[in-house]
Amino acid sequence: MRIGLWGFLGVALLAACGGPTGGGSPDGPGDPGDVASVRLFDASGVELTFHMPLPAGDTIRVEVRMYAASGRHVTSVTGGEALDFGFTPTTLASSTPVAGQPLMRNVTPSAPPGTLGTLEVALHFPADASTKTFGPFDVLVH
Numbered sequence: 001m002r003i004g005l006w007g008f009l010g011v012a013l014l015a016a017c018g019g020p021t022g023g024g025s026p027d028g029p030g031d032p033g034d035v036a037s038v039r040l041f042d043a044s045g046v047e048l049t050f051h052m053p054l055p056a057g058d059t060i061r062v063e064v065r066m067y068a069a070s071g072r073h074v075t076s077v078t079g080g081e082a083l084d085f086g087f088t089p090t091t092l093a094s095s096t097p098v099a100g101q102p103l104m105r106n107v108t109p110s111a112p113p114g115t116l117g118t119l120e121v122a123l124h125f126p127a128d129a130s131t132k133t134f135g136p137f138d139v140l141v142h
Contacts, residue, residue, distance in 0.1 A: 026072075027072060027073035027074075027075055028072075028074075028075055029074070029075055029076045029077065029078065030066075030068060030072075030074040030076075030077060030078070031077065031078050031127070032077055032078070032079070032081075032125035032127055032128050032130050032132075033128075034068045034072075034074050034077075035066045035067070035068065035074055035077065035123065035125075035132060036067060036068055036069040037066075037067045037069075037134065038064050038065060038066055038067065038121055038123070038134045039064075039065050039067065040052060040062055040063070040064060040065075040119075040121075040137060041062070041063045041065060042060055042061065042062065042063070043060070043061040043063070048062065048137075049137060050137075050138070051138055051140070052107075052119060052137060052138065052139045052140070053140055053142045054093055054107060054108075054109035054139060054140065054141045054142065055109070055141075055142050056109055056112065056113045056141055056142060057109075058108075058109075059106050059107065059108040060106070060107050061098065061104055061105075061106055061107075062085075062095070062104065062105055062106075062107050063101075063103060063104045064083055064103045064104070064105075064121055064123075065103070066081075066103070066123070077125055077127070078127050079125060079126050079127025079128070080102065080125075080126055080127070081102055081103070081123050081124065081125055081126075082102060082123070082124040082126070083097070083102060083103055083104075083105060083121070083122070083123060083124075084121075084122040084124070085105055085107070085119055085120070085121060085122075086119070086120040086122065087117055087118070087119055087139065088117050088118045088119075088120070088136065089111070089117055091110055091111055092109065092110065092111045092115060092117035092139060092141070093107050093108060093109045093110055093111070093117075093119075093139065093141075094107070094108055094110060095107045095108070096108075109141040111141050112141065113141050113142055114140075114141065115140070115141045116138070116139070116140050116141075117139045117140075118135060118136035118137060118138060118139060119135055119136065119137045119139050120133055120134070120135035120136055120137075121133065121134045121135055121137070122134075
């Protein structure tokens, strides 16, 4: 099969542009400054970023995934990270850390079904003593 010079250059250009993350960099570790956004997921991998349903009387596990501005999934940060959840109203729900999982929290609603509120996610980075806050994310007790 003959591609020709232009076909070869086109394939080379596409390969150089990278994959689905736009920058060609695979998912992996980064620095605190790389984290530009977060997305929320439940224990089964269902995304909760745009709506977090909290079943009354149940506890759900919420995972926070960090992303660079390019869309690359930042799997960990140099120097580690700590996670806090803040609910508005404060009586909406509470969260507790998951042992050995710095980007997961167990969330338990404390408001009655039908209560609407929001969640703010705070990431603390000991390496540079910075904190980044993301949200608000919509939360509804079901």
